Amino acid sequence: xxxxxxxxxxxxxxxxxxxxxxxxxxxxxxxxxxxxxxxxxxxxxxxxxxxxxxxxxxxxxxxxxxxxxxxxxxxxxxxxxxxxxxxxxxxxxxxxxxxxxxxxxxxxxxxxxxxxxxxxxxxxxxxxxxxxxxxxxxxxxxxxxxxxxxxxxxxxxxxxxxxxxxxxxxxxxxxxxxxxxxxxxxxxxxxxxxxxxxxxxxxxxxxxxxxxxxxxxxxxxxxxxxxxxxxxxxxxxxxxxxxxxxxxxxxxxxxxxxxxxxxxx
Amino acid sequence: xxxxxxxxxxxxxxxxxxxxxxxxxxxxxxxxxxxxxxxxxxxxxxxxxxxxxxxxxxxxxxxxxxxxxxxxxxxxxxxxxxxxxxxxxxxxxxxxxxxxxxxxxxxxxxxxxxxxxxxxxxxxxxxxxxxxxxxxxxxxxxxxxxxxxxxxxxxxxxxxxxxxxxxxxxxxxxxxxxxxxxxxxxxxxxxxxxxxxxxxxxxxxxxxxxxxxxxxxxxxxxxxxxxxxxxxxxxxxxxxxxxxxxxxxxxxxxxxxxxxxx
Numbered sequence: 045x046x047x048x049x050x051x052x053x054x055x056x057x058x059x060x061x062x063x064x065x066x067x068x069x070x071x072x073x074x075x076x077x078x079x080x081x082x083x084x085x086x087x088x089x090x091x092x093x094x095x096x097x098x099x100x101x102x103x104x105x106x107x108x109x110x111x112x113x114x115x116x117x118x119x120x121x122x123x124x125x126x127x128x129x130x131x132x133x134x135x136x137x138x139x140x141x142x143x144x145x146x147x148x149x150x151x152x153x154x155x156x157x158x159x160x161x162x163x164x165x166x167x168x169x170x171x172x173x174x175x176x177x178x179x180x181x182x183x184x185x186x187x188x189x190x191x192x193x194x195x196x197x198x199x200x201x202x203x204x205x206x207x208x209x210x211x212x213x214x215x216x217x218x219x220x221x222x223x224x225x226x227x228x229x230x231x232x233x234x235x236x237x238x239x240x241x242x243x244x245x246x247x248x249x250x251x252x253x254x255x256x257x258x259x260x261x262x263x264x265x266x267x268x269x270x271x272x273x274x275x276x277x278x279x280x281x282x283x284x285x286x287x288x289x290x291x292x293x294x295x296x297x298x299x300x301x302x303x304x305x306x307x308x309x
Numbered sequence: 310x311x312x313x314x315x316x317x318x319x320x321x322x323x324x325x326x327x328x329x330x331x332x333x334x335x336x337x338x339x340x341x342x343x344x345x346x347x348x349x350x351x352x353x354x355x356x357x358x359x360x361x362x363x364x365x366x367x368x369x370x371x372x373x374x375x376x377x378x379x380x381x382x383x384x385x386x387x388x389x390x391x392x393x394x395x396x397x398x399x400x401x402x403x404x405x406x407x408x409x410x411x412x413x414x415x416x417x418x419x420x421x422x423x424x425x426x427x428x429x430x431x432x433x434x435x436x437x438x439x440x441x442x443x444x445x446x447x448x449x450x451x452x453x454x455x456x457x458x459x460x461x462x463x464x465x466x467x468x469x470x471x472x473x474x475x476x477x478x479x480x481x482x483x484x485x486x487x488x489x490x491x492x493x494x495x496x497x498x499x500x501x502x503x504x505x506x507x508x509x510x511x512x513x514x515x516x517x518x519x520x521x522x523x524x525x526x527x528x529x530x531x532x533x534x535x536x537x538x539x540x541x542x543x544x545x546x547x548x549x550x551x552x553x554x555x556x557x558x559x560x561x562x563x564x565x566x567x568x569x570x571x
Contacts, residue, residue, distance in 0.1 A: 157348070
């Protein structure tokens with residue numbers, strides 16, 4: 045298992061502007077402001093890769109074109125399998141040249157307008173489609189030692205299947221995992237921490253009040269009846285998983301960001 | 310080599326409604342996108358330019374907001390864009406539209422190749438590309454799945470049909486319409502988009518291209534649409550796996566992986 049120790053208190057997800065935006069400059073400015081704020085806070089900016097199959101600009105090109113600083117251990121680039129081989133290398137080279145070490149390697153959602161890596165692209169001729177496992181193995185071999193490779197862990201999937209998949213990901217080069225959003229506590233995450241005590245795990249906190257969106261994101265129905273307070277949930281996650289860092293998805297920069305510094309106290 | 314790519318802005322929705330009076334799609338207030346087949350046409354043109362040099366010009370006809378599809382073309386490698394926009398073009402059918410586009414291509418001048426998507430997803434007629442060729446009296450190849458050798462004088466193409474493909478050699482200038490199999494359009498970059506945003510897109514009116522008023526708009530349109538219905542929604546498709554257990558599991562896992570379900 046590759047050794048890796050995460051260092052940022054919070055991993056803050058930031059979505060780059062969508063390709064179809066008609067307010068490009070406004071969206072770029074908003075992205076830059078969020079990114080700089082995360083850098084100034086000492087947190088880690090996690091930039092998604094065509095999240096939910098929506099075409100968006102790449103994190104590395106956002107950093108380059110907007111001349112944003114990529115501070116050490118404060119940037120994580122999501123990378124999925126929906127790229128050409130040339131584009132994949134462009135992204136990886138850009139990360140390496142910018143000093144970005146952390147990658148979250150996922151299979152991804154794809155779209156009709158996105159190409160997909162083929163097995164031969166990543167030297168995985170024995171499989172029918174490239175998943176995060178094949179992509180991890182390829183990056184680990186093609187860029188030895190250059191990156192800390194993270195993977196997704198979904199506690200809502202059938203448990204044994206997910207652990208078997210995690211083992212394959214670790215064997216392929218994964219050095220940390222980020223869970224799907226957890227509400228208060230999840231027994232499968234507890235098992236993960238118990239059985240993989242030396243494997244860094246980042247727990248994802250859902251920062252939107254809308255739990256219905258979370259159901260859509262994880263693909264499983266989550267009970268909607270209870271009132272949901274994201275900040276209270278974040279506090280609970282810190283209590284329940286004190287050794288884990290936390291990944292914040294759909295964080296409200298206007299309403300929630302300033303509260304973060306007080307949450308752990 | 311000067312290549313013109315014709316692109317169209319189409320409704321980006323499955324919920325398009327039809328005006329009962331005019332029998333035309335109501336385009337106001339709905340999300341619009343570049344016609345997906347046109348992205349393959351742009352990519353084909355840009356690949357030719359990268360191979361032998363030249364210029365790619367994106368050309369569209371539509372309301373002023375159609376400049377966005379031209380900017381999309383510039384984002385992925387077209388050098389410039391031109392929009393035909395004039396009330397006089399309103400109501401044009403495929404014949405009148407192809408006439409206007411042909412006039413614009415003549416005005417651009419020295420064009421060696423015109424490339425269109427095989428059809429637009431709103432009208433589904435596949436007539437505009439061939440219409441341009443007819444108005445210009447240029448040779449054409451439709452349903453092109455591969456562009457082979459090309460130089461200043463001729464182009465070789467594979468033309469797809471139900472039973473395979475035909476190898477066609479056309480003298481230039483010529484018109485091609487392309488299918489999805491021809492390439493994988495590149496993903497737009499921020500650098501390209503920023504460059505496209507900076508470009509001024511000229512807007513040409515009917516008189517700018519010397520169009521005969523009797524040949525554009527409703528006057529110039531021989532087609533009368535008698536009745537139009539929105540398409541029936543696509544229902545869920547069932548697939549029966551009737552191989553051995555091993556084959557079925559393999560096929561199911563493959564399908565689920567293709568859809569990123571596992």
